Amino acid sequence: MNIFSQAAQLEQQNIPFALTNIIDTKGSAPRHSGQMIVKADGSIIGTVGGGMIERYVIEQAIEALQERKPRVVKGRMTRSGPEAMGMDCGGAMTVFIDVFGLRPALLLIGAGHVNRAVAHAAHVLGFDITVADAYEESLSEEHFPEGTKRVLGKTMDDAIDQLTIDKNSFVVIATNHQDQDAITKVVGCDTQYIGLMASRRKVQTLFTHLRKSSVSEAHIQAIHSPIGFNIGAETPDEIAISIMAEVLKVQHQSAGGLMKDDTRVNRHKLVLIRGAGDIATGVAVRLHNSGFKVVMTDIAQPTVIRCTVSFAQCLYGDPVEVEGITAQKARSCEEVFTVLEQGNIPVMVDQECCSLNNLKPTFVVDAILAKRNLGTTKDMAPVTVALGPGFNAGVDCDAVIETNRGHYLGRVIYHGETQANTGIPGNIAGYTHQRVLRAPCNGIMHNHVSLGDIVEEGDVIAHVADSPVVSPLSGMVRGLLNEGLTVTEGFKIGDIDPRGIEADFTTVSDKARAIGGSVLEAMLHLEQTTLS
Numbered sequence: 001m002n003i004f005s006q007a008a009q010l011e012q013q014n015i016p017f018a019l020t021n022i023i024d025t026k027g028s029a030p031r032h033s034g035q036m037i038v039k040a041d042g043s044i045i046g047t048v049g050g051g052m053i054e055r056y057v058i059e060q061a062i063e064a065l066q067e068r069k070p071r072v073v074k075g076r077m078t079r080s081g082p083e084a085m086g087m088d089c090g091g092a093m094t095v096f097i098d099v100f101g102l103r104p105a106l107l108l109i110g111a112g113h114v115n116r117a118v119a120h121a122a123h124v125l126g127f128d129i130t131v132a133d134a135y136e137e138s139l140s141e142e143h144f145p146e147g148t149k150r151v152l153g154k155t156m157d158d159a160i161d162q163l164t165i166d167k168n169s170f171v172v173i174a175t176n177h178q179d180q181d182a183i184t185k186v187v188g189c190d191t192q193y194i195g196l197m198a199s200r201r202k203v204q205t206l207f208t209h210l211r212k213s214s215v216s217e218a219h220i221q222a223i224h225s226p227i228g229f230n231i232g233a234e235t236p237d238e239i240a241i242s243i244m245a246e247v248l249k250v251q252h253q254s255a256g257g258l259m260k261d262d263t264r265v266n267r268h269k270l271v272l273i274r275g276a277g278d279i280a281t282g283v284a285v286r287l288h289n290s291g292f293k294v295v296m297t298d299i300a301q302p303t304v305i306r307c308t309v310s311f312a313q314c315l316y317g318d319p320v321e322v323e324g325i326t327a328q329k330a331r332s333c334e335e336v337f338t339v340l341e342q343g344n345i346p347v348m349v350d351q352e353c354c355s356l357n358n359l360k361p362t363f364v365v366d367a368i369l370a371k372r373n374l375g376t377t378k379d380m381a382p383v384t385v386a387l388g389p390g391f392n393a394g395v396d397c398d399a400v401i402e403t404n405r406g407h408y409l410g411r412v413i414y415h416g417e418t419q420a421n422t423g424i425p426g427n428i429a430g431y432t433h434q435r436v437l438r439a440p441c442n443g444i445m446h447n448h449v450s451l452g453d454i455v456e457e458g459d460v461i462a463h464v465a466d467s468p469v470v471s472p473l474s475g476m477v478r479g480l481l482n483e484g485l486t487v488t489e490g491f492k493i494g495d496i497d498p499r500g501i502e503a504d505f506t507t508v509s510d511k512a513r514a515i516g517g518s519v520l521e522a523m524l525h526l527e528q529t530t531l532s
Helices: 003-011 050-066 115-121 156-161 179-186 202-211 217-221 234-250 278-289 311-316 333-342 510-530
Strands: 017-027 036-041 045-046 069-078 092-100 105-109 128-133 149-152 168-174 195-196 271-276 293-298 320-322 325-329 345-349 365-367 383-387 400-401 437-438 443-447 460-464 468-472 475-480 492-497
Touching: 003 017, 003 036, 003 045, 003 092, 003 443, 017 050, 017 271, 036 050, 050 092, 105 115, 105 156, 115 128, 115 156, 115 234, 128 156, 168 179, 168 234, 179 195, 179 202, 179 325, 195 234, 202 217, 234 278, 271 278, 278 293, 278 311, 278 510, 293 311, 293 333, 311 325, 311 345, 333 345, 365 510, 383 510, 460 475, 460 492
Parallel strands: 105 128, 105 168, 128 149, 168 195, 271 293, 271 365, 293 345, 325 345, 365 383, 383 400
Antiparallel strands: 017 036, 017 092, 036 045, 069 092, 320 325, 437 492, 443 460, 460 468, 475 492
């Protein structure tokens, strides 16, 4: 049997393997043409020349299988230099590695009418299908597409025990009366997907049983049940389409939904927020929870002090979560749409709003809160809203929101300006400017405490250059700039909340929440009056 026949056999059995093929050689290469199969355990069929170069190709092939992606590798039969293999032949070789036998595994527990229809729908989609049941007649060969593996157990538990369930598996449970046994057996497995066909009432009963069985809430919430998309499916074939649509959604890590609602196509819900500090984040949370697609922009190193409730923090590295909503850095407009598809909020480094022409949002919200207009104009989008002083509604934006604490906080102004900047921080427990920390000189910020720490009056909070920053009162550190930022004398670098342990530094503030509600009101009003 030649190597290609063996590759075809492995592919038919869905056994993972890499097929390596010499595509270029120079000089004294051990071989100038040849193929080699590399299995996941490192065993091989064929050769690409032996020695160090072959060992390197095997290592690369195993990595390619783990990543499930093809690659090209190069090796030079020299002792030193780029791509050196520690050999004296002096030649060079380029090998293409492709991966096969990686069809996604679909495990159907229950061989009734629905899972038979699911098997036929999944077959044309390239899934490797295994069906398990305890009733031999249900597993008759004529019920399933060619190549389906059929597993018969003395009981449903016994049938499930014969399955190989791993992190790449998709599991669909659709049984007549053994769903409780099946889900109890499978719920703790590390899988791509577990779907359970059951009515809403049955789901509640089964989930209650799982909780009483000490199954973690995380595992329970990962179960897709009731299963599938709500498309009004009634027949087994219709239900199968609904189920496989959900399986594909999970497989491709897609947001799902109607194509016409894709943000790339229809941008009527797309909002660009300038700024990603704590107030802007409060606005973003309100809009995101109301069904809008939110994109945020800021400078490369945002000087936010309420880091735990500022989506701008993700620009320093890892994604940030605020009140269950995740924001992550996007490096391009294409990445913006990818992040939106994942149900998250993308944040871009884009101080000048250069991405505006590509994104074409319906709404722009200026939430920089610089107390002056840093370039927002009314023609940036069909609807523009700005926060705080520095904007004239009807001139440089469609609406401006009052941000000054007091009776008018959150007021939406459609003609005119907000109250002038007072320069006095909000009053908390009788303290205003006293609770604000400012840089004593120019220099680099070095922190000695963390957000949420309780400090006493006189404690050293940070150093700017060699000058200490001392807490002016006792309370909780609710705001603090990021470590290592360069600041100028007088710059706001933190604040102390005199309420101490009663303060909350992990959720959106009352002010940000109120302003977010006002932005939503203005957008909905302007959508009706301006866009209709």
